[in-house]
Amino acid sequence: MKNNAQPFALIFDMDGTMIDSNPTHKEAFERFFAQYDIEMTDEDFINYVSGRMNPDIMKHFFGDAISSQKITALTREKELLFQELFAPKIKPIKGLLPFLKKAREKGIPMALATSAPKMNIEFVFTHIPLSDYFPHIVHDRNVKKGKPAPEIFLKAARKLRYPPERCIVFEDSKAGVEAAQAAGMTVVVLTTTHSAGELEGADWVINDFSEATITKLNKLASLKEKIAFSK
Numbered sequence: 039m040k041n042n043a044q045p046f047a048l049i050f051d052m053d054g055t056m057i058d059s060n061p062t063h064k065e066a067f068e069r070f071f072a073q074y075d076i077e078m079t080d081e082d083f084i085n086y087v088s089g090r091m092n093p094d095i096m097k098h099f100f101g102d103a104i105s106s107q108k109i110t111a112l113t114r115e116k117e118l119l120f121q122e123l124f125a126p127k128i129k130p131i132k133g134l135l136p137f138l139k140k141a142r143e144k145g146i147p148m149a150l151a152t153s154a155p156k157m158n159i160e161f162v163f164t165h166i167p168l169s170d171y172f173p174h175i176v177h178d179r180n181v182k183k184g185k186p187a188p189e190i191f192l193k194a195a196r197k198l199r200y201p202p203e204r205c206i207v208f209e210d211s212k213a214g215v216e217a218a219q220a221a222g223m224t225v226v227v228l229t230t231t232h233s234a235g236e237l238e239g240a241d242w243v244i245n246d247f248s249e250a251t252i253t254k255l256n257k258l259a260s261l262k263e264k265i266a267f268s269k
């Protein structure tokens with residue numbers, strides 16, 4: 039059954055979109071990999087780490103033969119390090135909480151779709167009051183193929199009972215933007231991780247949520263729907 043109450047639904051990425059955590063993820067990965075004599079360049083971070091799921095990241099750096107138990111242990115090690123580094127500085131991206139409040143008042147359905155593990159979602163939710171806004175969550179354990187594959191966003195759309203062309207995704211990473219585009223959704227990109235010129239495929243680029251207006255999102259969504267119907 040489709041949900042038709044509102045013209046569009048919103049899907050939020052977490053790292054780099056609701057919190058400016060990617061510089062700290064980078065630092066945590068550098069320290070973590072150094073213990074295993076692995077070097078991660080800036081290019082590696084952009085192409086094989088940022089926005090991706092830990093199982094994919096670990097396989098890329100430790101090899102495809104790595105066991106799932108090892109992936110779980112390494113993920114925990116890296117994320118504990120990340121949480122220790124990020125806890126003193128965690129805060130929502132500018133304008134996020136007022137924007138979420140406004141969207142909820144208007145009855146716009148919302149979901150979280152993150153490549154992060156559950157332990158990081160819990161960590162973020164204990165520091166920032168987000169849990170009430172996100173009854174619908176899709177995380178790394180809920181998908182077979184992580185971003186840039188569209189599965190995570192299509193799953194979030196199914197939870198919201200909205201067709202992809204009526205979903206608007208907030209993202210920051212290359213892999214995330216690719217995934218949202220592949221899902222046939224409208225993509226609003228935040229410039230936390232990349233500058234506007236570095237990212238292709240954004241329907242709208244914003245610096246933070248103080249720039250996000252429901253009127254503009256409405257326009258973007260109806261444009262996408264028109265394009266989808268004309269195909």
Ligand SMILES: O=P(O)(O)OC[C@H]1O[C@@H](O)[C@H](O)[C@@H](O)[C@@H]1O
Nearest residue numbers: 052053088089090152153154155
């Ligand atoms: O999908 P999101 O919310 O951007 O999460 C991605 C992040 O998930 C983390 O768990 C990874 O360790 C990060 O490297 C990655 O960037």
